[in-house]
Amino acid sequence: MTMIPHPTVQPGxxxxxxxxxxxxxxxxxxxxxxxxxxxxxxxTLEGEVIRGVEPVMGYLHRGVEKLFEDGSYLQAIPMTxxxxxxxxxxxxxxxxxxxxxxxxxxxxxxxxxIRAMTMEVQRIASHLLWLGAFGLDLGAITLFWxxxxxxxxxxxxxxxxxxxxxxxxxxxxxxxxxxxxxxWTDECLRWVxxxxxxxxxxxxxxxxxxxxxxxxxxxxPLTKAQAIAYGCxxxxxxxxxxxxxxxxxxxxxxxxxxxxxxxxxxxxxxxYARFMCRFDEMYESLDMLEQMIAxxxxxxxxxxxxIGEGPRQHRVKPPxxxxxxxxxxxxxxxxxxxxxxxxxxxxRLKWRAPTxxxxxxxxxxxxxxxxxxxIIGLGSIxxxxxxxxx
Numbered sequence: 001m002t003m004i005p006h007p008t009v010q011p012g013x014x015x016x017x018x019x020x021x022x023x024x025x026x027x028x029x030x031x032x033x034x035x036x037x038x039x040x041x042x043x044t045l046e047g048e049v050i051r052g053v054e055p056v057m058g059y060l061h062r063g064v065e066k067l068f069e070d071g072s073y074l075q076a077i078p079m080t081x082x083x084x085x086x087x088x089x090x091x092x093x094x095x096x097x098x099x100x101x102x103x104x105x106x107x108x109x110x111x112x113x114i115r116a117m118t119m120e121v122q123r124i125a126s127h128l129l130w131l132g133a134f135g136l137d138l139g140a141i142t143l144f145w146x147x148x149x150x151x152x153x154x155x156x157x158x159x160x161x162x163x164x165x166x167x168x169x170x171x172x173x174x175x176x177x178x179x180x181x182x183x184w185t186d187e188c189l190r191w192v193x194x195x196x197x198x199x200x201x202x203x204x205x206x207x208x209x210x211x212x213x214x215x216x217x218x219x220x221p222l223t224k225a226q227a228i229a230y231g232c233x234x235x236x237x238x239x240x241x242x243x244x245x246x247x248x249x250x251x252x253x254x255x256x257x258x259x260x261x262x263x264x265x266x267x268x269x270x271x272y273a274r275f276m277c278r279f280d281e282m283y284e285s286l287d288m289l290e291q292m293i294a295x296x297x298x299x300x301x302x303x304x305x306x307i308g309e310g311p312r313q314h315r316v317k318p319p320x321x322x323x324x325x326x327x328x329x330x331x332x333x334x335x336x337x338x339x340x341x342x343x344x345x346x347x348r349l350k351w352r353a354p355t356x357x358x359x360x361x362x363x364x365x366x367x368x369x370x371x372x373x374x375i376i377g378l379g380s381i382x383x384x385x386x387x388x389x390x
Contacts, residue, residue, distance in 0.1 A: 022046065030059050034375045036133060037385030041362075041374070048370050053363040060389040068349040073099050073173060074313040076349065081167035083351065084387035086129055089122040089158070090329030092171035095349075097252055098325035098336035099173050102318040105307060110300030111175035116255035117292050118158065118170075119327075120285040121188070124195070125154035126330035127278045130382045134275065135206065137379035138215055143206050150198045153191040160184060173316050175303030185293045192286050199282060207279065216272035220365040220377030223269055231357040234332025235277040236381060240269035246328035253327075259291040271380040278382070317344050331355055331382055355387040 026043045029035035038059035044052040064083065068076045073095075080091035093115060100107065107115075128151040135143030155165050160181050162170040170177050206212055222232070227240040237244060245263040247256040264280040266273035303309050307316060318340040326335035332354030339348035358381050366374045 023051065028374070030056075034137065035378065036383055039383065039385055039388070041378075043371070043374065045371075050366050050369055050371070050374060053366060053374065055359055055362060057389055060385045062390065064390050065349060065351060068346055070345070072314045072344045073316050073318075073346065076346070077171065078167065078169040081169055082386055083353065083390060084329065084331065084334070084355070084384045085166060086384050087122055087126045087330040088167050089118050089170065090327060090334055092168065093119065093252075094325070094327045094329070094334040094336050096171045096173050097327055098323060098338045099316065099318055101325045102321060102323040102338055102340055103173075103307075103316075105174055105304055107175060107304060108301040110179075110297050111302050111304070112253055112255050113292055113296040114176050114180060114302060115171070116253050117185075117188070117289060117296070118161065118176075119253075120288050120292070121154050121157055123330050124282050124285050125151050125158070127282050128154070130278060130330075131202070134376070134379045134382075137376050138212060140206060140212070143202070146198070146202065146205075150195060153194065157184070157188055157191065160187075172303055172309060172313055174307035175301065175309075177303075177309070179302045185296065188289060189293060192289050195282070195286055199279070202279070207276075213272065215372075215376060216275060216380075217268075217270060219271045219369065219373050220362075220380060221268075221270045222361055222365050224267075226361055226364060227269070230361045232332070232361070233354050233357065234329070235264075235274055235281065236332060236354075236358040238263070238265045239274035239277045241265060241267040246326055246333060250326065252325070255292060255295075256288075258295060259288055261288050261291075271376055274380040274382075315344055317342060326352065329354065331384065331387065332358060351390055353387045353390060355381075355383045355385075359383055359388060 024045045026045055028041040028043055030038040030040040035041065040056035040059070042054040042056060043050060064079055067079060077092055077095060080095050081088040083091050128147040132144035132147035135141070135147070158168055159165050161184070162168040162177070222240045224241040227237045227242050233244070243263060243265050246252060248263055251257055261284050264277050264284060266277055320340055320342045322337065322339040324335060324337045326333045333352060334354060335352030337350040337352070338346055341347040362378060362381065366377045
């Protein structure tokens with residue numbers, strides 16, 4: 001009896017290979033803890049070697065840009081909280097800055113200081129959660145518990161301001177919702193001093209760890225030219241030697257020109273470089289907070305009187321025209337392109353999400369490497385799916 005061999009791979013399938021390569025298409029996600037959310041990666045493997053990675057997005061798409069058109073500018077602010085929900089203050093700022101730029105509004109000095117301080121507290125909170133999740137990607141669970149513990153201090157500071165712990169809805173066009181509570185700056189200074197000690201502990205546990213260095217140095221490299229070509233921003237770009245920070249190069253808040261600080265850059269472009277950029281940025285933010293608190297005026301308006309607060313915010317009507325405005329957030333450049341028809345609601349509002357641009361070079365970064373390198377390479381990008389899909 002002649003046995004007819006049964007083909008294990010049908011021609012034309014993703015695993016067939018057109019040059020006699022034994023390729024396998026592996027789905028990583030969308031329900032997988034290593035993708036940090038509902039992201040699907042179509043990974044093409046030859047044995048254990050990665051030959052290609054295709055991100056599949058859209059699992060968290062909510063049509064927010066269309067929703068922006070259905071309400072007033074004030075009603076759009078809480079929706080920005082749901083984009084990059086780990087840096088909600090930065091999203092609030094981006095929208096308000098765009099409308100203010102279109103209006104030519106003047107922001108009171110105290111409101112600028114309050115905004116700058118909350119920006120840096122939010123940046124540290126975001127970087128701490130990223131650091132803990134990155135530790136889990138490497139199997140270092142202790143770092144996760146520590147960083148979440150320290151992040152609680154930042155969350156408590158913002159909870160005192162807004163009453164919320166994640167989605168704050170606190171910035172307003174022309175300033176912020178309310179003045180700083182009594183004793184807030186003193187509490188912030190205590191947390192700053194505490195954080196310095198914690199970062200020193202992190203250095204001993206993680207930064208100087210030989211295993212961490214072996215797993216991260218030279219892994220998932222991104223050149224400076226690639227970072228620029230893909231439109232990367234934030235620590236993703238600065239880790240590849242792109243010396244660009246909107247706080248310095250396109251100032252959206254004058255407070256950053258009144259204090260001394262450095263833009264953290266690394267030239268290696270690998271996982272370790274991106275990790276160190278965010279780690280050192282936390283030190284810089286702590287220095288900024290001390291200087292801002294020392295300079296912040298005790299008296300002054302927390303919102304522009306000519307714009308007003310409360311129900312008056314619903315009646316904000318920028319003149320006809322369009323404008324682009326960007327701010328330097330935790331993941332890079334959060335930008336808004338606002339088109340106004342002269343009413344109290346945007347005719348069109350386009351959101352520029354840093355996660356989208358930062359994720360695009362992943363396939364080039366990990367080609368020729370192994371699955372564990374893909375996991376930490378993705379982790380080093382610091383993606384937030386609400387920011388990616390919108």
